[in-house]
Amino acid sequence: MNFETLRWNEGRLELLDQRLLPQRIAHLSLKSAKEVARAIREMAVRGAPAIGCAAAFGIALEAFRLKHLDKESFLPALDEAFSILSESRPTAVNLFWALDRMKAVFDPGNDPETSAIMLEKEAKSIFERDVEDNLEMGRNGSKLLPEKCNVLTYCNAGALATAGHGTALGVIRTAFSQGKAVSVFACETRPLLQGARLTAWELAMEKIPTTLICDNMAGFFMKKGEIDLVIVGADRVAANGDVANKIGTYTVAVLAKRHGIPFYVACPASTMDMKASSGDEIPIEERNDAEVKGYRGIEWAARDVSVRNPAFDVTPHDLVTALITEKGVIMSPDAEKLSALFSS
């Protein structure tokens, strides 16, 4: 990889600022949980696994920043950090999963210095484990890809959305590195254009052949027989296999079904929320009007028009051919199969 999405650097969290890519490569250097929460909210860092890692480091940062306090002041201050981070974005469950892991290693009986060391260790472990999981997902998923295929992907579920390698793009990367002739159709992904800006940039760097299309063109190319399969990532998978992912994913799944094209979702177990019995229980973030009325300060829409801007949608599990996880591939996912995955 020629870039690092997140880097832990001696008590600083350095983030590649994804709002500026690919025109500018710039890093944020963050020193507090509040700064991390803001970077998540404003999408300097995005992608469910990357958000989880960032939140974990956010807690570690805060513990380092506050370790000089006495225990009585340290505890509520750290609590506050947990709560600020948990409110940064609502849909990607990895955020809450990572914060829960951080909470689980935190022993209020320890002195702040010890706590900081333990929290840093856990954040690093979440980060490192995410890379390993993605590599494993890549190996598991690659087996589903023919020797030669055109893959449609949506948004960015790449190294930029994770600690490294990527989920959906991780599968594509692994297949490509194994010598498979993989070509990618990348949907641009309005309103924030993660496909045009991030996926196209990541794949170009590794010379994986990529064609950029507008989101409304996926049906055209499926109908023409130019797309063999779809792989996307996920922000949260419910216990029955329903998948919340970037807005527009549901439409791609409906189109894939109509054309008999496999629709795969690559995601680590940390993206699965066994407390949500179906997609109906997954909260969907709605973001601001400006994102839809233009892009980055340029407004092209009619001035006074109303806007709706849901950032995610839910694809029901019957449209999902398989979930690709680090624990294996789950064909036709449902509540029983997901439950088995977690009890094994």
Added chain:
Amino acid sequence: MNFETLRWNEGRLELLDQRLLPQRIAHLSLKSAKEVARAIREMAVRGAPAIGCAAAFGIALEAFRLKHLDKESFLPALDEAFSILSESRPTAVNLFWALDRMKAVFDPGNDPETSAIMLEKEAKSIFERDVEDNLEMGRNGSKLLPEKCNVLTYCNAGALATAGHGTALGVIRTAFSQGKAVSVFACETRPLLQGARLTAWELAMEKIPTTLICDNMAGFFMKKGEIDLVIVGADRVAANGDVANKIGTYTVAVLAKRHGIPFYVACPASTMDMKASSGDEIPIEERNDAEVKGYRGIEWAARDVSVRNPAFDVTPHDLVTALITEKGVIMSPDAEKLSALFSS
């Protein structure tokens, strides 16, 4: 209407420059067929019926410009104008239909002055008839709309796409003016954003409640039950009822089918191409990469990524609930019903 899409002004064709809307209201004043062809190609004027009107006026302009020539020079020069205009854009059939009508009234035996007068008269008649047809379509289509409904539309099939009133938006306008509580979801329509710029602008002017969404959000709102029906326009309808329209229309039709939502296409008979037996025979224009890589000079995509940019797609007739025409509503259109329409 507070604006005129096209205006014939004493040997000049004045066009509202739709590339600049809604930020700037500016008109082009065109003096030759070549200038009109360029305005069509560069989409200063767009929308199948409006393109047909513009092309007809383009021939009239040229006849006026050349009427001082002797007959021997006039004929090939006018031929050249027909050929330049017919090459401006390939998909919307109204262009060819209008040029055929102009050819039909042109008698090479007449002197140029007489020809110019007759061609001007025919162009004006095409223009005036388009407005009448749209009003009739509006009355026919409005009967399909419940007293209170949320209508999703795509691209711009409004007054801006026609000589006035509009096809899809014409139906909405008529229903609204009859007192029906119509709300509109307008898809932004990448890459050229006719929904965000033109439809939202047109509807706001008449205070028809409108919500702008990205193209990839239509499925989300259908799944939530917030959309009662879809109405779009068409660029060409084949003899079997297959509909070529702005890229992304097919996806909306597939989604409507999945959700049991009526999918209506409003178009005049001049948009029907009885020579194309199915949508497979309709040529689909592919436009330049820059449109997909950004918008109006701003490039946001990764620099070297390949692009595909089909401007239209074909919706098979089995996804079309009805065609709304000036001659009546054709439910579940097919070859037999369309053929009957033209023989009646």
